[in-house]
Amino acid sequence: MEVLVPSIVNPAVPAAVVSKLVALLELAKEEEHDRRLVDDIGSMKRELDMIAGETEDDLISRRTDRRPPGVVRLKSREEMRDLAHDMEDCLDRFLPCTVCGGKLPSSTSRQQFAAEVKRLKERLAAAHERRGRYKDDDNAGAQEEISTAAAPAAATPAVGIDIPKQEVLELLGLQAQADDAGDEPPQLRVIPIVGFGGSGKTTLARAVYDSLAGEFSCHAWVEARRYKGTEELLAALLHKLLRSTGSLTSQGLVHSHLQHLQSDIKTYLMNNKRYFIVFDDIEEQQWESIKSIFPEEAGSRIIVTTSMQQVAKACSSHGNGYVYSMRALDEEHSKGLLDAVLGEYSPGLHPSSIVDKCDGHPLALVSVANFLAREDLATEREREQFCRDLGYHMQKSVVFSKLRQVLTDIFVGLPGNPLRTCLQYMCVFPNGREIKRKNLIRRWLAEGYVQCQFPRSDQEVADDNFRELTDRSIVRPIAAGKNGKAKTCRTHGIMHEFMLRESMSSNFITSLRDPNRSNSCHLFVAQTKNPCGSGSTVAPGTMTNPAAATSGDPKKKLRARSLTICGNAGEHAACFNQCELLRVLDLEECGDGDIDGIGRLCHLKYVSLGGTVASLPRGLGRLHCLETLDLRKSSVETVVPIEIIRLPHLAHLLGKIKVNKELFKISKHQRILSKQSNLQTLAGFVLDNTSALPQLMAHMKMLRKVKIWCSSSTDLQGGKSWAHLLKAVNKFVQEGIDTATESRSLSLYLGNTIANFLHSLDALFLKDHSLGNSYGYLTSLKLHGELNQFPRFVALLCGLTELCLSSTNLSASELSNLCKLRRLNYLKLVQDDLEGFLIEKGHFPELRGLCIVVRSPKLPVIREGASPKLVSLQLLCRSMHGLSEGINITCFKQLGVVALDSKVNPGTVQIWESTAKKHPKRPRVLLLERIVPNDTDSMVKYVAAERPAPRMGSPQCEIDAAQSSSTGDLISADLNHSLPGPSLASTEMPSIGLIGTA
Structure with missing residues (x-):
C-alpha cells in the first residue's frame, strides 16, 4: 500500500533575495525611476515575505496537527514556490552587485526588467485569484493521515542489548556505591542517554529500568514529551511515584499548583530515601524547571533520554553524572536486527548496501525489514533497484510511516527555515561522504542561506547553524581541529536519504542526469557504488534508463544556483554553461576537468577545482562576485x-x-x-x-x-x-x-x-x-x-592561544621558554626527543589540549598542578610501553580524552584504558594513525585508527565525562558527541577539537 505524503521540504527563497529587493528599491528611489516600477519592486518584496511566512506557518502547524494539507493548498504552495524562484531569477539577471554600490541596469535592460516585473506581478495576481476560486480545505488530508496512522507500529527487537545495558549500569555506579566503605554520603547521579531519533535510546533506558526499579524505594518512568507544562509533568511524576510504593489513593491525584507539587515531590523523595526515575525524551526547559526538587544526598539515580547534546550536558551536570552517547549498529548487528524481524523471509534479502543506507539506525532497519517481508524481491536486480529507491519508498510506503514521522519531527523541530535550508543543502553531497566544515559554511554563505542578525556577522550565524545541527545529532563531526570545531562532518545516513528524496520532490535538489532538472535550485552528480557490487555508477533517486540521462534540450537554461560533481560527469561535465545564474561550482571531486567558459558565469561566488584541472580556466579574473577559490586538490x-x-x-x-x-x-x-x-x-x-x-x-x-x-x-x-x-x-x-x-x-x-x-x-x-x-x-x-x-x-x-612546533628539535632548555605563553589553549610538539622537558606547577594555566609526537619513549615530565584545565592529552609515541613515568593523568581533573598511537602494543592500550576508568571523569582512550604527508614540508597528521570494536551489540556507546562550565568553549560542544555508523564506526573521530594537522 502506498500513501500520498506531501513533501515537507518547501525551502523559503533565501533571505538574500529579500535583501536584494531592498537594495534595488533604494536604488530605484535614489535614481527617481518610474513610480510604478518602484511600487512593483516593493510588491515583490512583500509577496516574498508572505510566501516565506506561510511556509514557516505550515511547518510549525505540522508539529501539532498530523493531518497533511489538502491538495488545493499543496498545488497553490507549489505555484507560489515557483513564482518566488522566478522572482529570484529575475533579480539575479538584472540586478548589479549591490555590495559595490552599483547602479541599476542600462535603459534598455531596465525596460526589460520592468517588463519582467510586470509579468511576475500579473502571474501573482492570477495565482491568488485561482486559489480563491477553489475550496482550500485542509481537512482533505484527514483520511490519508488516519490510514497512515493505522499502520501497525513496528516494535524494535532488543538485538545485542546486554553489553550496552551493562555499560549503563556501570555508569550508574550502584555496585561501586555498595562497596564504598568511606564516610561520604552517597550522591545523586544523573545519566543522560543521547542520540539521534530512533536510535534506540528508549529501548536501552527501558531495559535498564526494568532490571533496577525493584531495588529502589520508589521509582517512576515518565514520558516527558507527553506533557506540555511543568505542572502536568510533575503531577504525572508524583502519580507514578505514589503508585510504585502503593501510596496512591483510590481517588487519585488532584492537580495542584506548581509550588505545591514541587514541595510534595521533594518531601516524598526525602522520606523514601532512594529513588530511580527515567524521563524519556526530555526537553531542556522541562529539566531546568524540575531539577531542583531532587535531593542529591540519597544515592538515587535518574536516567534521561534526549536527542540534544546540550540537554544531555545540562542534565549530567546536576549530580556526578556522565553522558552515554548512542552509537549506530555495526554491520553484523544490523544484519542481526534484519534477521530478527524478517524471520523466514531473511535469506539473501539484506545486501550490505541496505545496511549501509540504514546507517545502523534501528528504526530504519526494522522499517526496511517489514517492507522486505511483504515484497517479493527475489532477484539481485530487484534488490539493487530497491536500494537505489529507498528514499522513494520511505516517502510513499505505509510501512515507513513511523520512521517518516520521526524524521519529519526532527526536521520540523529545527528552529527556523534558514536552518532547515542549510540542512537540506547538505544533500548535494553523496550519502556517507565526509564534508569539510569550512567549505560547507562558505557554500552556505555564497548561496545566501545565512544572513547576519546585527550585531552578529554572517560567519557567526553560520557557525551557530552548524553547531545546532551537530548538537541535535543530525550532523556528525568526523575529524576535528584544534579550536574545538569539527574539520569534517557528514549527515546521518537515513536522514540524508529522507531529506534527499523530499528535496527532489520540491525541486530544491536533483541529479544533473535528471531530464527534469531545469527547475531545480541545486544540481549534483554523485558517483555511487552499485548496491550489488557491479561497479556501475547511478545517482540515487534518479532514472536508470541510460537514454533518459541524455534527454532534454542542451541549450535550455537551467535555474541551478549550485553544481556539485563527485565522480565522473561524462557528457554533462560542461553543462554549467547552461547555468548562467550559478553561484557555486564544486568540482573538487570531479574526475574530468573540461571547464572552458567558466569566466562567463558572472554570479559565481564559490569555485573549487579538483586535481584533474591541469591549469586555471581563462576568465576567472572576470568573476567579480567570487568569494572563495579552492585549489587545494591540485597536485601541482x-x-x-x-x-x-x-x-x-x-x-x-x-x-x-x-x-x-x-x-x-x-x-x-x-x-x-x-x-x-x-x-x-x-x-x-x-x-x-x-x-x-x-x-x-x-x-x-x-x-x-x-x-x-x-x-x-x-x-x-x-x-x-x-x-x-x-x-x-x-x-x-x-x-x-x-x-x-x-x-x-x-x-x-x-x-x-x-x-x-x-x-x-x-x-x-x-x-x-x-x-x-x-x-x-x-x-x-x-x-x-x-x-x-x-x-x-x-x-x-x-x-x-595555539602553538605547533614540528621537526624543530629544540633542546629541553629552549623548550622551557614555552612556559611564558600563559594564554595557550593548545600546544603541539613534533620532535625526535623530548627528554628533559619539564612542565612545572603553574605552567600553562589555560591549556586545554596537549599533543606530543615523539620517536623516543622518553616523554616530558608534567608536575601536579600544571595545566589544571587540560581536557585532551595526546601521547603519540609508537615505542611507548605502559604508562608514562612522568605523566599522571589523575592530576588533570577535567581530562576527557587520552589518545595513543595506533602502533602501540595492545598491552599498553589496556593499561591506559584501565587507568582511565579509575579517573573521576572516565576519559576515553583513542587510537590515532599517522598519515605520511605528501611532501617533507608538511606537518605530521593523525586520523582515527581502524580499531577492532568491542562486540557491543545494539546500540554501541561511548562514555563521556560530564564537563563543568569551566572547561570553556574549546570542548563544550564536542566532548559529548558520539560518532556512530555501521561502516565508519571505527574511523569517525570524536569531535574533541584537538586532533588533526598541526
Missing part, C-alpha cells in the same frame, strides 16, 4: 593571474599559489589592493625568487590566515623576496585588530631556512617593540623546520 603548484588576487570580494584563496612578478608592474597592483582587497585567507603561497606575493601581502589589510611554503632546496636568503617576506610577516604579526573576536593564524613551512628567517624576524620585531609598537596579535602560530633556538618574539605574542 598553481600560477594564479594577478587579476584574481585583485577581485574585490575574494576572501579565501586556498592551495599552493604562485604569482610571478615578471608579468606585471607591482606598484600599480599594490595601490589597488590597499583600497579594495578583501582577502582574509591566503593558505597559502609558495615562495621563490620570482614570487610577487610577499610584496603584495603587505597591502592586504583584511588578512586573517596565512600559510607560506618554501622548498628546502630554494635559496632565498639575502634576496629581495627574503626581505619582502620579512617585512610582510612582521607587519602581519603586529597589525592585529580586536583579539577578542578575530583569530589570526600564521603557518611557516620554510625547511632549513626557517632558523635564519626567524632570527631575522626576531631582530625586526624586537626593534619595533623597543620603539613602542604593539606586542603582536597572532592567535595561532605553526612552525615547521629545524631550529637552534626558540624565537624570542613568540613570547611577546600576548594573544597566542
Whole structure:
C-alpha cells in the first residue's frame, strides 16, 4: 500500500533575495525611476515575505496537527514556490552587485526588467485569484493521515542489548556505591542517554529500568514529551511515584499548583530515601524547571533520554553524572536486527548496501525489514533497484510511516527555515561522504542561506547553524581541529536519504542526469557504488534508463544556483554553461576537468577545482562576485593571474599559489589592493625568487590566515623576496585588530631556512617593540623546520592561544621558554626527543589540549598542578610501553580524552584504558594513525585508527565525562558527541577539537 505524503521540504527563497529587493528599491528611489516600477519592486518584496511566512506557518502547524494539507493548498504552495524562484531569477539577471554600490541596469535592460516585473506581478495576481476560486480545505488530508496512522507500529527487537545495558549500569555506579566503605554520603547521579531519533535510546533506558526499579524505594518512568507544562509533568511524576510504593489513593491525584507539587515531590523523595526515575525524551526547559526538587544526598539515580547534546550536558551536570552517547549498529548487528524481524523471509534479502543506507539506525532497519517481508524481491536486480529507491519508498510506503514521522519531527523541530535550508543543502553531497566544515559554511554563505542578525556577522550565524545541527545529532563531526570545531562532518545516513528524496520532490535538489532538472535550485552528480557490487555508477533517486540521462534540450537554461560533481560527469561535465545564474561550482571531486567558459558565469561566488584541472580556466579574473577559490586538490603548484588576487570580494584563496612578478608592474597592483582587497585567507603561497606575493601581502589589510611554503632546496636568503617576506610577516604579526573576536593564524613551512628567517624576524620585531609598537596579535602560530633556538618574539605574542612546533628539535632548555605563553589553549610538539622537558606547577594555566609526537619513549615530565584545565592529552609515541613515568593523568581533573598511537602494543592500550576508568571523569582512550604527508614540508597528521570494536551489540556507546562550565568553549560542544555508523564506526573521530594537522 502506498500513501500520498506531501513533501515537507518547501525551502523559503533565501533571505538574500529579500535583501536584494531592498537594495534595488533604494536604488530605484535614489535614481527617481518610474513610480510604478518602484511600487512593483516593493510588491515583490512583500509577496516574498508572505510566501516565506506561510511556509514557516505550515511547518510549525505540522508539529501539532498530523493531518497533511489538502491538495488545493499543496498545488497553490507549489505555484507560489515557483513564482518566488522566478522572482529570484529575475533579480539575479538584472540586478548589479549591490555590495559595490552599483547602479541599476542600462535603459534598455531596465525596460526589460520592468517588463519582467510586470509579468511576475500579473502571474501573482492570477495565482491568488485561482486559489480563491477553489475550496482550500485542509481537512482533505484527514483520511490519508488516519490510514497512515493505522499502520501497525513496528516494535524494535532488543538485538545485542546486554553489553550496552551493562555499560549503563556501570555508569550508574550502584555496585561501586555498595562497596564504598568511606564516610561520604552517597550522591545523586544523573545519566543522560543521547542520540539521534530512533536510535534506540528508549529501548536501552527501558531495559535498564526494568532490571533496577525493584531495588529502589520508589521509582517512576515518565514520558516527558507527553506533557506540555511543568505542572502536568510533575503531577504525572508524583502519580507514578505514589503508585510504585502503593501510596496512591483510590481517588487519585488532584492537580495542584506548581509550588505545591514541587514541595510534595521533594518531601516524598526525602522520606523514601532512594529513588530511580527515567524521563524519556526530555526537553531542556522541562529539566531546568524540575531539577531542583531532587535531593542529591540519597544515592538515587535518574536516567534521561534526549536527542540534544546540550540537554544531555545540562542534565549530567546536576549530580556526578556522565553522558552515554548512542552509537549506530555495526554491520553484523544490523544484519542481526534484519534477521530478527524478517524471520523466514531473511535469506539473501539484506545486501550490505541496505545496511549501509540504514546507517545502523534501528528504526530504519526494522522499517526496511517489514517492507522486505511483504515484497517479493527475489532477484539481485530487484534488490539493487530497491536500494537505489529507498528514499522513494520511505516517502510513499505505509510501512515507513513511523520512521517518516520521526524524521519529519526532527526536521520540523529545527528552529527556523534558514536552518532547515542549510540542512537540506547538505544533500548535494553523496550519502556517507565526509564534508569539510569550512567549505560547507562558505557554500552556505555564497548561496545566501545565512544572513547576519546585527550585531552578529554572517560567519557567526553560520557557525551557530552548524553547531545546532551537530548538537541535535543530525550532523556528525568526523575529524576535528584544534579550536574545538569539527574539520569534517557528514549527515546521518537515513536522514540524508529522507531529506534527499523530499528535496527532489520540491525541486530544491536533483541529479544533473535528471531530464527534469531545469527547475531545480541545486544540481549534483554523485558517483555511487552499485548496491550489488557491479561497479556501475547511478545517482540515487534518479532514472536508470541510460537514454533518459541524455534527454532534454542542451541549450535550455537551467535555474541551478549550485553544481556539485563527485565522480565522473561524462557528457554533462560542461553543462554549467547552461547555468548562467550559478553561484557555486564544486568540482573538487570531479574526475574530468573540461571547464572552458567558466569566466562567463558572472554570479559565481564559490569555485573549487579538483586535481584533474591541469591549469586555471581563462576568465576567472572576470568573476567579480567570487568569494572563495579552492585549489587545494591540485597536485601541482598553481600560477594564479594577478587579476584574481585583485577581485574585490575574494576572501579565501586556498592551495599552493604562485604569482610571478615578471608579468606585471607591482606598484600599480599594490595601490589597488590597499583600497579594495578583501582577502582574509591566503593558505597559502609558495615562495621563490620570482614570487610577487610577499610584496603584495603587505597591502592586504583584511588578512586573517596565512600559510607560506618554501622548498628546502630554494635559496632565498639575502634576496629581495627574503626581505619582502620579512617585512610582510612582521607587519602581519603586529597589525592585529580586536583579539577578542578575530583569530589570526600564521603557518611557516620554510625547511632549513626557517632558523635564519626567524632570527631575522626576531631582530625586526624586537626593534619595533623597543620603539613602542604593539606586542603582536597572532592567535595561532605553526612552525615547521629545524631550529637552534626558540624565537624570542613568540613570547611577546600576548594573544597566542595555539602553538605547533614540528621537526624543530629544540633542546629541553629552549623548550622551557614555552612556559611564558600563559594564554595557550593548545600546544603541539613534533620532535625526535623530548627528554628533559619539564612542565612545572603553574605552567600553562589555560591549556586545554596537549599533543606530543615523539620517536623516543622518553616523554616530558608534567608536575601536579600544571595545566589544571587540560581536557585532551595526546601521547603519540609508537615505542611507548605502559604508562608514562612522568605523566599522571589523575592530576588533570577535567581530562576527557587520552589518545595513543595506533602502533602501540595492545598491552599498553589496556593499561591506559584501565587507568582511565579509575579517573573521576572516565576519559576515553583513542587510537590515532599517522598519515605520511605528501611532501617533507608538511606537518605530521593523525586520523582515527581502524580499531577492532568491542562486540557491543545494539546500540554501541561511548562514555563521556560530564564537563563543568569551566572547561570553556574549546570542548563544550564536542566532548559529548558520539560518532556512530555501521561502516565508519571505527574511523569517525570524536569531535574533541584537538586532533588533526598541526
